[in-house]
Amino acid sequence: MKRAVAALVAALLCASGASGGAPPHVDQALIDGDAMPPKLSAFGLFAANDPARPVASFAYTLETPLFSDYAEKHRFVSIPAGQKAKVRADGTIDFPVGTVIVKSFGWPDWNGGRPVETRLLIHRAKGWVALPYIWDADGKDASLAIAGRRVPVTFKSPDGEMHSIQYGVPNRNQCKECHNLAGTIEPIGPKARNLVLPTAMNADAKRLYFDNPEALKPVMPRWDDPTSGTVQDRARAYLEANCAHCHNPQGSASNSGLFLRWNDPVGVNYGIGKRPTAAGRGSGGMDFAIAPGNPDHSFLIYRLESLDPGIAMPELGRSTVHKEGAALLREWISEMPKGE
Amino acid sequence: MRFHGFCHAATLALVAAFIASPAAAKTISVSADTPDANEKLQEALILAEPGDTVELGAGVWKLTDGLSLDVDNVTVRGAGTKDGAGSILDFSGQQGAGEGLLVTSDDVFLTNFAVLNTRGDGIKSKGADRIVYHELRVEWTAGPKATNGAYGVYPVESSDVLIDSVYVRGASDAGIYVGQSRNIVVRDSIATENVAGIEIENSFDADVHDNIATKNTGGILVFDLPNLPQQGGHNVRVFENIVNDNSTPNFAPKGNIVASVPTGTGVLVMANTHVEIFGNAFDQNGTANVMIVGYRYDQKDPKYQPLPKAIVVRDNQHGKAGYAPAFAGGAEIAAALGGAIPPILWDGAGDAVVLDKVGVLSLGLPDVTTPQSEAKPVPADLSKGTPPAPLPGITLPEAMEAKVR
Numbered sequence: 150m151k152r153a154v155a156a157l158v159a160a161l162l163c164a165s166g167a168s169g170g171a172p173p174h175v176d177q178a179l180i181d182g183d184a185m186p187p188k189l190s191a192f193g194l195f196a197a198n199d200p201a202r203p204v205a206s207f208a209y210t211l212e213t214p215l216f217s218d219y220a221e222k223h224r225f226v227s228i229p230a231g232q233k234a235k236v237r238a239d240g241t242i243d244f245p246v247g248t249v250i251v252k253s254f255g256w257p258d259w260n261g262g263r264p265v266e267t268r269l270l271i272h273r274a275k276g277w278v279a280l281p282y283i284w285d286a287d288g289k290d291a292s293l294a295i296a297g298r299r300v301p302v303t304f305k306s307p308d309g310e311m312h313s314i315q316y317g318v319p320n321r322n323q324c325k326e327c328h329n330l331a332g333t334i335e336p337i338g339p340k341a342r343n344l345v346l347p348t349a350m351n352a353d354a355k356r357l358y359f360d361n362p363e364a365l366k367p368v369m370p371r372w373d374d375p376t377s378g379t380v381q382d383r384a385r386a387y388l389e390a391n392c393a394h395c396h397n398p399q400g401s402a403s404n405s406g407l408f409l410r411w412n413d414p415v416g417v418n419y420g421i422g423k424r425p426t427a428a429g430r431g432s433g434g435m436d437f438a439i440a441p442g443n444p445d446h447s448f449l450i451y452r453l454e455s456l457d458p459g460i461a462m463p464e465l466g467r468s469t470v471h472k473e474g475a476a477l478l479r480e481w482i483s484e485m486p487k488g489e
Numbered sequence: 490m491r492f493h494g495f496c497h498a499a500t501l502a503l504v505a506a507f508i509a510s511p512a513a514a515k516t517i518s519v520s521a522d523t524p525d526a527n528e529k530l531q532e533a534l535i536l537a538e539p540g541d542t543v544e545l546g547a548g549v550w551k552l553t554d555g556l557s558l559d560v561d562n563v564t565v566r567g568a569g570t571k572d573g574a575g576s577i578l579d580f581s582g583q584q585g586a587g588e589g590l591l592v593t594s595d596d597v598f599l600t601n602f603a604v605l606n607t608r609g610d611g612i613k614s615k616g617a618d619r620i621v622y623h624e625l626r627v628e629w630t631a632g633p634k635a636t637n638g639a640y641g642v643y644p645v646e647s648s649d650v651l652i653d654s655v656y657v658r659g660a661s662d663a664g665i666y667v668g669q670s671r672n673i674v675v676r677d678s679i680a681t682e683n684v685a686g687i688e689i690e691n692s693f694d695a696d697v698h699d700n701i702a703t704k705n706t707g708g709i710l711v712f713d714l715p716n717l718p719q720q721g722g723h724n725v726r727v728f729e730n731i732v733n734d735n736s737t738p739n740f741a742p743k744g745n746i747v748a749s750v751p752t753g754t755g756v757l758v759m760a761n762t763h764v765e766i767f768g769n770a771f772d773q774n775g776t777a778n779v780m781i782v783g784y785r786y787d788q789k790d791p792k793y794q795p796l797p798k799a800i801v802v803r804d805n806q807h808g809k810a811g812y813a814p815a816f817a818g819g820a821e822i823a824a825a826l827g828g829a830i831p832p833i834l835w836d837g838a839g840d841a842v843v844l845d846k847v848g849v850l851s852l853g854l855p856d857v858t859t860p861q862s863e864a865k866p867v868p869a870d871l872s873k874g875t876p877p878a879p880l881p882g883i884t885l886p887e888a889m890e891a892k893v894r
Contacts, residue, residue, distance in 0.1 A: 429639020434743035459608035
C-alpha cells in the first residue's frame with residue numbers, strides 16, 4: 150500500500166509541474182530568511198495550497214518509517230535550484246542550505262483523507278528549524294502551531310480496530326527532542342540506508358539533486374516485509390527508525406546508555422541484560438530491558454505497549470500502541486536463546 | 490600582532506554586545522486562567538529570548554502536556570509554591586511527555602512555583618549547564634504510591650547544578666536526583682516520603698548539605714551504576730544534613746536498583762570513590778544511619794568499578810538506629826545483638842574509615858561476587874584506617890549564587 154502511495158505522489162508531482170496557469174514556485178527568500186509565517190501557504194510548497202499537489206524536487210518514502218499513530222505520511226523535499234545534496238560517509242545526507250523537508254500526516258478514513266498537519270524542517274544558514282503547521286478546518290491552508298496542539302482524530306488501524314485519540318502535534322521543542330544530535334537539529338528520516346526514491350526517478354533526475362546518487366543504496370530491511378530481512382534485522386531496523394534518534398550517544402536519551410542505532414552492537418547497550426537506571430515506573434517491575442527469550446519480562450516491550458506518559462516509549466508522538474511493531478520485537482526477543 | 494590586536498578588539502565589541510543585550514530583556518507574563526493556558530505557556534517558553542523572564546501567574550494551571558524550555562539564559566518565575574497563593578502547575582490530567590517540565594538549555598533559573606502529580610518525572614534538565622532550581626515544590630500529593638513518577642527534580646548530564654530550597658515529596662524513585670553530572674550543590678532542601686530522598690548518581694564533585702531527608706525509604710544515596718556513559722562517581726560530600734525517620738516502606742517498581750534499598754536507611758553509599766559523610770544529625774533510621782556497600786548485581790562492564798573506596802564517616806550525631814534492619818537476615822542479626830544492629834553497616838567490600846564513636850557491623854562479604862546468603866556478620870573497627878585528604882568544597886559560578894541571594 151505504501152508503495153502505491155509513493156507512486157501516486159510521484160504522479161502528482163509530475164502533474165503539478167505540467168498543470169496550466171503560472172507554474173507554482175517555492176518562496177526561496179522566505180525559506181532562507183528568519184520568518185516563521187503564520188500560514189503554510191506563504192512558502193508556496195503546495196500548488197493551490199492543495200496538500201495533494203506538492204511543489205517538490207522529489208518525493209520519497211522510507212524502507213522502515215517512524216510509527217506515528219498509524220498516520221499515513223507524505224514526504225517530499227524541496228532543494229533550491231542548482232543546489233545538490235550529498236550523501237556523507239556515515240549515510241546521513243547533507244542537504245544544502247535552503248532545503249525544506251516536508252512531511253504531512255493524515256489517515257485515509259479521517260477528514261476525507263486530508264492531512265491533519267504538515268511539518269517543515271527548514272535548513273537555514275544558522276541551522277535546521279522545525280515548524281509545525283496544522284491544517285485549518287476548511288482545509289484551505291494550515292496555520293503555524295508553534296506550541297503544538299492536541300487534535301481529536303478518529304481512524305481505523307490495519308487490524309480493523311477503530312481509534313479515537315487526542316493526536317499530539319508536537320511543539321517546536323518537541324520536534325527538536327527527536328531531531329537533536331549533540332544540541333543541533335538534524336533530519337532523522339532520510340538517510341541513505343533507509344531512503345526510497347520514487348521508482349520513476351531515473352538516474353539523470355537523481356543526479357539533478359544528489360552529488361553522489363550512487364551512494365543511495367538502502368540497506369535496511371522493511372520492518373514488515375519478511376522477505377526483506379531476518380527477524381533480528383527487521384527488529385533492528387524498527388529500533389533504528391523508532392528509537393535511535395534519541396537512543397544514541399548524542400541524542401536526547403544519551404544518558405540512558407541504551408543505544409539502538411542500526412549499526413550499534415547487539416549487546417547490553419541494546420538492552421540485553423541491561424538493568425533499569427532512570428526508567429522509573431517504565432521498568433514495570435522487571436529486571437531487564439530485554440530478557441532473552443522472554444518478551445513478557447522485557448521492559449522494552451512493556452514501554453512500547455503502554456500509553457501511560459510515565460511509562461510509554463517513545464515519550465512523544467504516540468497515543469496508540471503499534472501492535473504490529475511490538476509483535477515483531479516480541480518475536481525477536483522470543484527467538485533469543487535464554488540465559489544469554 | 491596587529492592582527493591579534495584586531496581580533497581582541499573585535500572580541501571586546503562582541504562581549505559588549507552581549508552585556509548590553511540584557512537591557513532589552515523582557516518579562517513575558519502568562520496567566521493561569523488564560524484559555525488554552527497550556528499552549529500559551531508553552532508558546533512563551535518557545536518564543537522567549539536569552540535574558541527574558543517567563544512569569545507564571547498565580548493560580549492552578551491545569552496542564553495536559555509536558556512543557557519544555559530550550560532557550561539559554563531564561564528565568565521561569567512563579568508567584569510561590571503554596572496552594573492558594575502560588576503558581577501551581579497541576580499535571581493530574583497529563584496525556585503525554587515523560588516529565589512535567591523539560592529544560593535543555595544553559596543558564597536557566599527556575600524559581601517559585603510548584604509542579605504537582607506528573608505522570609513521569611517532575612522537572613528534568615538534560616545537558617543544561619549552570620541550572621538553578623530554587624524555591625520549588627515538586628510533589629505527588631497523595632503521598633507515597635508506586636504509580637507516582639520516578640524523579641522530582643532530575644538534572645542529568647550537566648555541569649554546575651544548584652538545587653536550593655526545593656521541597657520534594659512522593660517520588661517513586663528519588664525526590665532530588667542528580668545523574669551523570671559534575672560540580673553540584675544540593676542544599677537547604679526538604680525531601681520527604683520518596684523512595685530515595687536525595688540521590689547523587691554517576692556524578693563527580695558534589696556537596697549535599699543542610700538538607701532535611703525524612704520519612705523516605707532511604708534518605709541520601711550516593712550511587713554509581715554500570716553501563717552508563719558517565720561512571721566512576723567520586724568526590725561527594727554529604728554534610729550537616731538532618732537524616733531522620735526514613736521509615737517509608739519501599740514503594741519503587743521492582744527491578745529498579747532503588748527498589749533494593751532497605752526501609753530505614755539514612756545515607757547509602759554504593760560503589761563510589763572518595764565520599765565524606767560528616768556533621769550530619771541521624772536519628773530513627775531502622776536499618777542503619779550509614780550504609781556502605783558494593784554493587785552486587787551481575788555486570789560485565791569492563792570500565793565499571795563496583796566497590797566503595799576511600800569513604801570517610803566522621804563527626805556525625807547518631808540517634809537511634811538499626812532497630813528494624815530491613816535486609817535479608819537483618820532481624821536475626823539484630824536479635825542476636827540484643828535487638829538492634831550498630832548504626833553503621835558495611836558489606837565488607839572496598840574500604841572505608843569510620844571515626845564516629847559508634848559500632849560498625851560488617852556483613853563479611855569481602856568481594857562483590859560473594860552472595861549475600863554467605864554473609865558472616867561481625868563487628869568491625871574501621872577507625873584505624875588513614876583517611877584520605879579532605880575534599881575541597883564545591884564552588885559554583887558567582888552568577889548562579891547571585892540568582893538565589
